[in-house]
Amino acid sequence: MSILYQDDDAFVVSHKKYIDSVYEEIGYQIHPDLFNIPVPYKLLQPKKQTDINATPCKSFEELCREVQFVEDTYKKLKDKSILNTFCSECEEQLNTVALQFLKYLRSNKNWIENLVKNAFGANIGKVTVKTIDENNYLFPEDSKFYSKDINEIHNHLDAKYDLIILDPPWWNKFIHRKRKATGDGYQMMYNNDIKSIPIENMLNENGIVVVWCTNSTQHFSCLTKEIFPKWQVTFTGKWFWLKVTSCGEPVCQFSVPPRKQPFEKIIFGFKKPPKEFPSKLIISIPSIIDSHKPPLVEILKPYLPEKPHCLELFARYLLPGWTSYGNEVLKLQHESIYVNKPQL
Numbered sequence: 560m561s562i563l564y565q566d567d568d569a570f571v572v573s574h575k576k577y578i579d580s581v582y583e584e585i586g587y588q589i590h591p592d593l594f595n596i597p598v599p600y601k602l603l604q605p606k607k608q609t610d611i612n613a614t615p616c617k618s619f620e621e622l623c624r625e626v627q628f629v630e631d632t633y634k635k636l637k638d639k640s641i642l643n644t645f646c647s648e649c650e651e652q653l654n655t656v657a658l659q660f661l662k663y664l665r666s667n668k669n670w671i672e673n674l675v676k677n678a679f680g681a682n683i684g685k686v687t688v689k690t691i692d693e694n695n696y697l698f699p700e701d702s703k704f705y706s707k708d709i710n711e712i713h714n715h716l717d718a719k720y721d722l723i724i725l726d727p728p729w730w731n732k733f734i735h736r737k738r739k740a741t742g743d744g745y746q747m748m749y750n751n752d753i754k755s756i757p758i759e760n761m762l763n764e765n766g767i768v769v770v771w772c773t774n775s776t777q778h779f780s781c782l783t784k785e786i787f788p789k790w791q792v793t794f795t796g797k798w799f800w801l802k803v804t805s806c807g808e809p810v811c812q813f814s815v816p817p818r819k820q821p822f823e824k825i826i827f828g829f830k831k832p833p834k835e836f837p838s839k840l841i842i843s844i845p846s847i848i849d850s851h852k853p854p855l856v857e858i859l860k861p862y863l864p865e866k867p868h869c870l871e872l873f874a875r876y877l878l879p880g881w882t883s884y885g886n887e888v889l890k891l892q893h894e895s896i897y898v899n900k901p902q903l
Contacts, residue, residue: 562857563644568632569840571644574853581699581879584686587897592660593846596804598653599821600811618776622816625774629799629822630813632840642807642842657847664848669694670895674887678706679715686879688894695894699879704888709748709756709872712884719763720882721867722859726771726852727753728873729778746886750781758790761870767862768792768828771852774820782826792828796836799824800853802845810845825855833862851891854878 561577562570578589636642664670673694682689682698689698705715728747758768768790772778783794801822802810809821827836843853856878863869874883876891 561854564636564641567837569636569842570858571636571641572841572843572853572858574843574846574851577854577857582686582697582897585688585697586900587688587697587894588900590660590896590898592656593848593851593896594805594844595656595660596654596810596844596847597806598804599808600654618780619816622774622776625797625799625824626813626816626820628838629801629820629840633801633809633842636842637807642803654847661847664895667895670890670893675706675889676886680704680706691889696889696892697894697897698892699877701880702877703882704874704877705882705884706886706888707884708886709884712872713757713760716761716870716882716884718761718868718870718882720761720766720870721763721863722767722769722869723758723761723872724769724771724855724870725753725756725872726850726874729753729773729775731773750778750786754781754786754789756872758792762790762792762830763868764830765864766792766830767859769855769859770826770828772797772824772826774817774822774824779824779826787828790828792830793832795827795829795832796838797824797826798839798841800841800843803842805844848891848896850875 561572561574561580563573563576564571575589575591575594582588673692675691675696678691680691681703683701686700687698688695690696707715730747730749762768768787770782772782787794799822803821804810811819811821813820825841829836841853841855841858845851845853869878869881871878871881871883872885874885875887877883877888
């Protein structure tokens with residue numbers, strides 16, 4: 560069970576415990592070093608706050624309200640000692656262990672270079688390990704994947720889904736400069752490219768769209784005012800994922816927008832919005848791997864039918880009973896990021 564605590568304002572979840580529960584039957588656990596984050600990150604804040612000057616006053620005020628909501632909700636839980644449900648005693652002073660493991664992964668050619676490309680597959684049955692091109696991958700129960708480009712999605716998916724989750728590679732100037740200078744970084748998409756994904760043809764009549772969004776006001780505005788209407792869903796609300804260390808502290812300090820925040824937004828669009836859908840906080844220790852988002856499977860159960868038909872786009876891992884679609888859909892299924900516990 561990944562939900563360690565919940566109330567009207569927040570969920571405290573364990574990404575690691577959920578993944579471990581998925582593969583417990585075959586003796587695998589996700590590598591614990593991925594979540595060994597004892598201290599906040601040291602981040603360089605921008606010297607010039609040009610985004611503030613370019614942001615309309617109302618948008619800036621809304622960003623400030625979001626920061627205040629997340630910070631206030633976090634403080635309430637901390638005051639109640641709720642975060643002790645997963646916090647450990649932090650003796651280390653640096654995130655060295657997690658960073659060393661990430662360095663190992665980036666030097667592991669099997670993990671970096673042997674991505675399964677232009678393929679389709681499914682595991683109809685119990686959780687298992689399968690070998691593809693001499694590499695081992697973990698497959699959860701009754702999972703399906705498409706290792707395909709998002710622009711080809713209309714050629715591969717013709718089913719209807721109760722829930723579609725997207726983690727798009729939003730356009731980002733920093734990543735663009737990084738790619739130009741070093742060749743590193745991920746391939747990004749413009750807002751219109753994301754808008755062109757035919758979500759409206761893939762949702763059931765009571766369907767829900769959930770989008771991981773950056774803290775950019777431009778991305779949020781385009782998503783809610785242009786993309787959601789095209790997808791035929793109504794913007795219903797936003798939740799926030801607060802990333803904390805294993806000692807329960809935010810991974811970076813709260814600050815005045817548009818500076819870096821310790822949280823990300825989760826935006827909801829409903830075909831048939833509920834009467835009430837208040838903002839909530841999801842708190843967890845993040846993985847050291849970029850864009851390794853915590854599964855929302857258990858949290859979203861109250862909004863879904865008993866046996867929902869679910870799809871994740873831009874996926875980098877698989878989930879039991881889900882369809883996953885993306886260029887790197889098996890990246891986080893590779894055995895390199897797991898440990899095999901011998902069966903007793």
